[in-house]
Amino acid sequence: MMHILKNRILKGVVTKHIQSELSEEIETTGLELKSLIQKKFGRSLHIREVDTGSCGACESEIISANNPIYDLQRFGISFVASPRHADALLVTGPVSKNMLIALRKTYEAMPEPKFVITCGDCALDGGLFKGSYYVEGAVKDILLVALHIPGCPPSPLSIIQVLLEFLRKETLR
Amino acid sequence: MDSSELISGIKKKLPDFNALSASQNYPDEICIKVTQQIFKDTCHALYKMFSFPVMMFFALDERKERGRFVINSVFLDFRSAKWFIVSADIPQENPCFDSLAKSMHSASLFEREIREMFGIEPKDSPDLRRLNLHDEVWPFGSYPLRKDFKAAEGGDVRDYKFGRVDGEGVFEVPVGPVHAGIIGPGHFRFSVAGEPIINLELRLGFTHRGVEKLFEGKAYSGAIRLSECISGDSSFAHSLAFTHALEKISGVSIFAQVAYLRGVFLELERMYNHVNDIGGIAIDVGFSFPAAYASIIKEAILQLNEKLSGNRYLKNVNILGGVLADIDEAKKQILLDSLKNLKQDFKELAKMLYSSVSFMDRVDATGVLRRKTAEDLGVVGLAGRASGIPIDLRKHFSWVYKEAKFKIAIQESGDVLARLRIRIFEFEESCRLIEEFVGKLSIDGKIRVSAILKEGSALGYAEGWRGPVLYWLKTDSAGLIERCKIVDPSFHNWQALSYAVLGEIIPDFPLCNKSFDLSYSGNDL
Numbered sequence: 223m224m225h226i227l228k229n230r231i232l233k234g235v236v237t238k239h240i241q242s243e244l245s246e247e248i249e250t251t252g253l254e255l256k257s258l259i260q261k262k263f264g265r266s267l268h269i270r271e272v273d274t275g276s277c278g279a280c281e282s283e284i285i286s287a288n289n290p291i292y293d294l295q296r297f298g299i300s301f302v303a304s305p306r307h308a309d310a311l312l313v314t315g316p317v318s319k320n321m322l323i324a325l326r327k328t329y330e331a332m333p334e335p336k337f338v339i340t341c342g343d344c345a346l347d348g349g350l351f352k353g354s355y356y357v358e359g360a361v362k363d364i365l366l367v368a369l370h371i372p373g374c375p376p377s378p379l380s381i382i383q384v385l386l387e388f389l390r391k392e393t394l395r
Numbered sequence: 396m397d398s399s400e401l402i403s404g405i406k407k408k409l410p411d412f413n414a415l416s417a418s419q420n421y422p423d424e425i426c427i428k429v430t431q432q433i434f435k436d437t438c439h440a441l442y443k444m445f446s447f448p449v450m451m452f453f454a455l456d457e458r459k460e461r462g463r464f465v466i467n468s469v470f471l472d473f474r475s476a477k478w479f480i481v482s483a484d485i486p487q488e489n490p491c492f493d494s495l496a497k498s499m500h501s502a503s504l505f506e507r508e509i510r511e512m513f514g515i516e517p518k519d520s521p522d523l524r525r526l527n528l529h530d531e532v533w534p535f536g537s538y539p540l541r542k543d544f545k546a547a548e549g550g551d552v553r554d555y556k557f558g559r560v561d562g563e564g565v566f567e568v569p570v571g572p573v574h575a576g577i578i579g580p581g582h583f584r585f586s587v588a589g590e591p592i593i594n595l596e597l598r599l600g601f602t603h604r605g606v607e608k609l610f611e612g613k614a615y616s617g618a619i620r621l622s623e624c625i626s627g628d629s630s631f632a633h634s635l636a637f638t639h640a641l642e643k644i645s646g647v648s649i650f651a652q653v654a655y656l657r658g659v660f661l662e663l664e665r666m667y668n669h670v671n672d673i674g675g676i677a678i679d680v681g682f683s684f685p686a687a688y689a690s691i692i693k694e695a696i697l698q699l700n701e702k703l704s705g706n707r708y709l710k711n712v713n714i715l716g717g718v719l720a721d722i723d724e725a726k727k728q729i730l731l732d733s734l735k736n737l738k739q740d741f742k743e744l745a746k747m748l749y750s751s752v753s754f755m756d757r758v759d760a761t762g763v764l765r766r767k768t769a770e771d772l773g774v775v776g777l778a779g780r781a782s783g784i785p786i787d788l789r790k791h792f793s794w795v796y797k798e799a800k801f802k803i804a805i806q807e808s809g810d811v812l813a814r815l816r817i818r819i820f821e822f823e824e825s826c827r828l829i830e831e832f833v834g835k836l837s838i839d840g841k842i843r844v845s846a847i848l849k850e851g852s853a854l855g856y857a858e859g860w861r862g863p864v865l866y867w868l869k870t871d872s873a874g875l876i877e878r879c880k881i882v883d884p885s886f887h888n889w890q891a892l893s894y895a896v897l898g899e900i901i902p903d904f905p906l907c908n909k910s911f912d913l914s915y916s917g918n919d920l
């Protein structure tokens with residue numbers, strides 16, 4: 223317990239400890255995002271992630287976006303364990319044949335209104351795995367995709383920024 | 396041990412043994428060719444000689460050029476720091492071989508893979524179920540790694556049958572493929588009697604993307620980029636093992652500067668993953684402060700990676716004959732300064748965990764993998780070392796590590812705590828190694844030697860953070876890739892999880908799972 227208290231005090235709030243330009247960027251991006259989410263989704267946007275054959279680096283960056291430095295949650299975006307609780311589906315990886323049914327079922331399990339986001343080059347069109355005998359190809363050929371986050375993998379900051387950009391456009395519509 | 400010593404060694408176990416040929420193509424690699432009839436016995440003899448399971452076992456389709464299939468098995472003798480490859484031709488009509496799996500369990504998964512990918516039958520095999528080509532979606536009779544494969548032809552598909560545990564009060568808990576966390580897909584089927592797990596069947600293959608086929612026909616530069624996307628948390632180890640194979644075939648020797656730089660990057664990859672898992676273990680027992688603390692350390696390493704190499708996951712660093720990222724004086728300073736902070740933070744993290752009685756209570760004696768089980772299954776790397784198997788390729792093969800007086804981490808108890816301790820020890824050792832390597836870097840050291848890829852074959856390897864990453868590579872006369880067999884340590888180690896959880900309760904499963912932290916995509920390929 224002593225160690226925890228000591229480290230809690232010594233570390234302070236890390237979200238501000240990273241280089242100032244970066245921290246400011248996250249702050250402004252995020253606060254804007256928060257107010258948009260408040261308006262649009264009634265305070266919180268819940269995302270369910272599905273890996274349909276990713277290498278794992280996209281997952282790692284999505285998890286990083288939730289770490290204390292980027293702390294996506296403070297803006298009202300959280301990742302949920304069940305599709306039943308989700309507003310959005312975030313898909314990573316080229317779609318392996320083995321994941322096609324699971325992807326569809328996860329989407330179907332989500333309540334309306336719902337939308338799909340793809341994350342990483344693989345999910346856009348198969349990426350490096352395009353043309354493989356076991357890859358179904360682009361997620362957008364299977365489900366209606368509202369937004370793509372490019373990168374291999376996209377950095378946590380670009381995940382936050384692309385989400386913001388999208389939500390801004392959506393609210394203006 | 397050279398090839399004649401090897402043959403006399405085999406003869407002690409198999410008096411009328413005769414090799415068709417034996418050759419030492421590289422200082423660390425000896426190939427012996429035998430007939431199909433004695434392939435199984437030869438493999439067993441090597442298994443007994445080295446008391447070490449098969450590390451790779453795979454097939455090649457050479458029907459077009461030579462009218463045959465070939466099967467190769469790879470053994471490791473860490474004492475003499477050599478790899479032994481046993482090879483046999485398989486006629487193309489009615490292709491089959493005697494199954495090794497009955498007396499050498501570590502061959503079982505490989506045989507199932509050879510069967511589903513090539514249609515070569517392991518005779519008398521105890522288990523013939525397919526691994527990655529799922530019965531529900533892929534027709535029987537289509538073999539994607541055969542050279543003449545074009546597209547799946549419409550044979551039958553069927554439902555997959557899980558093993559069943561019957562008995563009063565036994566019930567099944569199916570989990571996956573989509574899990575609750577932000578993580579890869581796999582199916583776990585638990586049979587429980589009351590609270591304790593009495594059986595766990597793993598079904599993987601959900602992220603199968605057919606990568607070995609994608610390598611075929613590729614030029615090496617594109618193929619290196621592909622190797623970085625096999626298992627995203629081991630991008631560097633994978634591209635390193637792959638370039639190692641390329642460099643052996645090309646016959647180039649890299650500059651010392653490159654060896655040190657690669658050492659630095661390999662250890663950075665180990666560090667961010669180890670600290671990530673330490674945090675994961677903490678979160679799986681609900682200990683969230685250290686978990687958050689660990690994720691701050693991980694983020695710091697990822698940012699350091701980017702500063703040094705231009706990429707958070709160390710992609711685009713390895714090339715044939717060298718690396719693309721040098722560490723100059725300025726970067727050296729950044730690296731050393733960051734290391735100082737990382738070491739300090741990490742020490743605090745370890746202290747928080749070790750001093751929490753309730754945390755230690757959860758990890759101590761949980762998820763035990765016994766040494767005998769680990770050996771039979773062929774468990775490698777970190778999980779192997781936590782169960783007392785003293786193998787680390789860095790210790791046995793690499794001169795830069797020998798020079799830096801690398802210390803191997805070993806634990807005996809095989810529980811979650813042992814795997815945690817290995818990680819903590821290795822993280823600290825990695826910091827020390829990086830400092831050693833950085834001290835050896837010269838200001839204007841060359842980081843690339845030009846090389847031309849020839850025709851040939853070789854085994855490339857690297858000790859990634861999970862364990863040995865192996866690439867067996869064959870190139871054609873145009874320098875294109877003809878066959879690339881990949882073995883990620885996860886392939887050896889997934890089965891171990893279903894033994895480690897026996898007798899534990901389901902709520903402890905995530906903890907056990909995280910303590911191994913195996914790759915879905917590296918396993919499924």
Ligand code: SF4
Pocket residue numbers: 275276277278279280314315316341342343344345349373374375376624627
């Ligand atoms: S986009 Fe890149 S990082 Fe993401 S899953 Fe695909 S290969 Fe991995």
